[in-house]
Amino acid sequence: MxxxxxxxxxxxxxxxxxxxxxxxxxxxxxxxxxxxxxxxxxxxxxxxxxxxxxxxxxxxxxxxxxxxxxxxxxxxxGCRDRTNAVIVGAGNLGKALLSFAGFMDYGLDIVAAFDTDPSLAGTVFNGKPIYSMEEVEGFCRAQDVKLGIITTPVGAAQKTCDRLTACGIKAIWNFSQTILRSPEDVLVENENLASSLAILSKHLRE
Amino acid sequence: MxxxxxxxxxxxxxxxxxxxxxxxxxxxxxxxxxxxxxxxxxxxxxxxxxxxxxxxxxxxxxxxxxxxxxxxxxxxxGCRDRTNAVIVGAGNLGKALLSFAGFMDYGLDIVAAFDTDPSLAGTVFNGKPIYSMEEVEGFCRAQDVKLGIITTPVGAAQKTCDRLTACGIKAIWNFSQTILRSPEDVLVENENLASSLAILSKHLRE
DNA sequence: TAGATTGTTAATCGATTAACAATC
DNA sequence: TAGATTGTTAATCGATTAACAATC
The missing domain is CATH 1.10.10.10 (Winged helix-like DNA-binding domain superfamily/Winged helix DNA-binding domain)
Incomplete structure (x- = not known):
């Protein structure tokens, strides 16, 4: 192969x-x-x-x-395979990703979001349910979720990563401003906006 | 140096x-x-x-x-220098970036957004004004905008890039799913979500 | 046959890592 | 002095690019 x-x-x-x-x-x-x-x-x-x-x-x-x-x-x-994903952190960025239809072209199905804010628990955004953080482990195991998207504040990111990897998630898409550590078999892809900004900003000052 | x-x-x-x-x-x-x-x-x-x-x-x-x-x-x-930026495309992602306070730590001030949707023109989101696309050239020149953030659909991205570079913008932060071509002195940083997804998705199938 | 285009092998380049010397 | 830590030089690694051979 x-x-x-x-x-x-x-x-x-x-x-x-x-x-x-x-x-x-x-x-x-x-x-x-x-x-x-x-x-x-x-x-x-x-x-x-x-x-x-x-x-x-x-x-x-x-x-x-x-x-x-x-x-x-x-x-x-793997566009024809289907991957279940969850988002942790239903702030502005989390919601933007939740409602982005384009991921479906690549077989990615974001099935739910989770947030610590109790006022969000039980609500629906763009047709996708938002649940309380306590339900994340049960949900991921039940739905065979393999990919986790982290859009929490920096302070909660590593803890979130640990919780997700503990319940069977094998890939993490990290939008928080820090590098995350994970078990060897879990791949973390860091989408660090500050890093990109550093490159652009440097160019502007030259 | x-x-x-x-x-x-x-x-x-x-x-x-x-x-x-x-x-x-x-x-x-x-x-x-x-x-x-x-x-x-x-x-x-x-x-x-x-x-x-x-x-x-x-x-x-x-x-x-x-x-x-x-x-x-x-x-x-250059965290202490200040850079004026505009966002073109006030959809979910554009609005998420518009309301992200963290950019200020790096001296980035997003001063306005622009959109082709006439119902958005003249509105305010999170304290930031959204204008009609026709005003983008005048605004960028008047406010000495140096960085443009593109969150339009793919079809509009290259045209937007051309318009921005034509009015003095020297760096482009591109969130659309295509690679953009620009004059030599303009740096384009591609934040291609599909690319990251490709990496994660590959890992899950191995 | 000539020309366009693919595909491979070798050279180059940039980034990471290993080995080691310098210094407080 | 010994030990921790920096900083530099050399080796390795992966990706890009150049040169060229193969093929339709």
Whole structure:
């Protein structure tokens, strides 16, 4: 299986390719790696290597069959599998993610949110239920939740991470401003907004 | 000047260190690189190198003076300078970012949002005004806005980027699901949620 | 055949980590 | 002096890019 060999950086570009291919699939049937590279200002060898990791069905002179490529990327990203996720922290950011429909394209189904604020418990936002934090363990086990999204304040983040990993969650999407520690078999992806801001802010002062 | 030599990856970790140092500054006066590394599961040489890029005032046996280090990191990140920013796209995510107070710690002041939806124009969210898209050029020039945050749907993202860069904006924070092209002197930071999701989702299927 | 395009092998680059010397 | 800790130099690793061979 080639599966495990796909590098993280390649994987990150896949959704970008997928989205673009879907946007042009009605206008044409084939596309070259250079055309994709040109669209995004990437190196064409890089695109070819990325696509080779999931496809290997590019043909000299004609390029890649768009529909075939779409299927192969969807397969690679697991778009057809379905993953249950919960959000902990139903503040503004938590609610924004809760109501973002686009995740469904990637097979992600956010089934509920949890919050310590008792006035939120039992309410519904955008069709998704918000429960009290006490119910999180039971819910995750019962619904076989595999992914946890943390949008709590920094102070609660590590504790939340510990609780989620203790009830079978294997991947954490962390939007809080700190790095989280987790057991070896749990992957934490840090979406640290302050880090991105640091890069932008530095550029502005140069 | 050491300034330009700070690598992107080092810069990304700076806000994490800063936040941690602020959280312990009342309990102690000094800290070692190894203690910081242990806290986040990082390599201690890496932390030492990161800190050396902004400080160089660590002392054998005693480590770093916490308050001094905080000042040096704040200086490096430009926390005391103030940057005016606008958000284009006042949907759920745009509003979440609009109301996120934490950006102020890094000198970022989101002064307004813009949206094509006429029913939003003229309203106020969390104390911040939302204007019609037609006003964006005039506003950005008048308020000397240097950073633009794009939270529009994919279809509008590149056009928005072009309009923003045309009126003097030098850095773009892109939350839409596509890579944006920009003039050489404009830095685009892509906060691609689908990319992160791809990594997490892959991990869950292995 | 010539030309466009893929795919592979080698070179380069940047970041992390290991080994070690310097210093308080 | 011994021990803890910094800081530097060299080795390793992963990702990007360049050069080139293969193929339709």
């Amino acid at each position: 080639k599966y495990e060999e796909i590098s993280k950086t390649t994987l990150r570009r896949m959704p970008v390719y997928l989205h673009y291919l879907n946007s042009v699939k009605n206008e044409r049937t084939n596309i070259s790696a250079s055309a994709i590279a040109g669209k995004f200002g990437l190196n064409d060898v890089q695109v070819r290597k990325d696509l080779a990791a999931v496809s290997g069905s590019g043909r000299p002179k004609t390029g890649y069959d768009i529909n075939e490529l779409i299927s192969q990327i969807e397969e690679c990203l | 050491k300034y330009e030599e700070i690598s992107k990856t080092t810069l990304r970790r700076m806000p994490v260190y800063l936040h941690y140092l602020n959280s312990v500054k009342n309990e102690r006066t000094n800290i070692s690189a190894s203690a910081i590394a242990g806290k986040f599961g990082l390599n201690d040489v890496q932390v030492r190198k990161d800190l050396a890029a902004v400080s160089g005032s660590g002392r054998p046996k005693t480590g770093y003076d916490i308050n001094e280090l905080i000042s040096q990191i704040e200086e490096c990140l």
